[in-house]
Amino acid sequence: MPRARTTETADRIRAAALELIAVKGVHQVSLREIAERVGVTKPALYYHFASRDDLVRSLVQPFIDEVEAALARFGPGADPRELLGAYFDAAYRHRDVTAMIMRDPSILAMVDLASAVGDWRRRIVTMLTGSDPALADVVRVQMAIGGLGDCTVVLPGAPAAPLREAVLDAACDMLRR
Amino acid sequence: MPRARTTETADRIRAAALELIAVKGVHQVSLREIAERVGVTKPALYYHFASRDDLVRSLVQPFIDEVEAALARFGPGADPRELLGAYFDAAYRHRDVTAMIMRDPSILAMVDLASAVGDWRRRIVTMLTGSDPALADVVRVQMAIGGLGDCTVVLPGAPAAPLREAVLDAACDMLRR
């Protein structure tokens, strides 16, 4: 019962699952549908993934890991543009996963990672405002993070580089007050 | 087979459904759970609501109606603080519903209202930027809307009036560039 192997078939299964879930939401997609799109049967999936949850987790994990790694490079008093830029880059690089999560955040609860995302926000707020910040400062950071994530998904047609600059400009303008 | 009646039991069913869905997500809550919390049996729900979808829709509809009514009061060249303030008020007044939607947006697809929400954003962007806006301007409006919705939910402990002012200050600072 190998778990989340990196065989070629496993990759095709992951790709099919990602596409379907991004469109329909996590809980609207059954293993039968995924298997059909790949061109195999349900039990075949269980050769590559220990369970449904195991499959879903393997979709999200690379994104989680990259954000964690990015945040780990910063500490208190970090430069806002660099910190938010690193977060944007991770969200944009995995924007297929980001879109999937934004469409149905319950996927995070499903793989028990909702607390991780909450942590990200709290850590960014702390790094950018210090301890015991005023409500106004917390609001500005929260709006920057929330809006940033939105833009990687709501404006899919926009070219990457200008979008990145526009988002960071707006976020930094808001934070500078 | 009455639909979405306003009897007292129907209200208790709606309240129970809202609480459960806000915590677990739409598709993690069954009619059995809702019925148990209310203290009745499943078939009793079907006396008050034509279907599962009918129940869910009756939860979201008042919020949708209020936002639509708020947006209808504005047109091209609207004052950003007033327009976003009206949107904030609707989101905050129904913040239990807003939280439910943000936790699991697939609820919108479920009741076929995702397009309505997309429309809101487009209409607000158009009213605040005019036609054929630059990417930078669209980004700022999208970030303002997204961040605004986030803050009504991410900062549940904050008192309403100061939160409202802080959010609108931040949004307007960002838009003024």
Place this chain on the structure above:
DNA sequence: GTCTATAGAGGGATAGAC
């Protein structure tokens, strides 16, 4: 207006052949 009972569908997961 609420109950018991049940139909009917579809889901996740496993056994065992090949």
Place this chain on the structure above:
DNA sequence: GTCTATCCCTCTATAGAC
């Protein structure tokens, strides 16, 4: 590594008594 066949579970929804 993939298949056929199957188990067991939970769900939505309905029928019909009270």
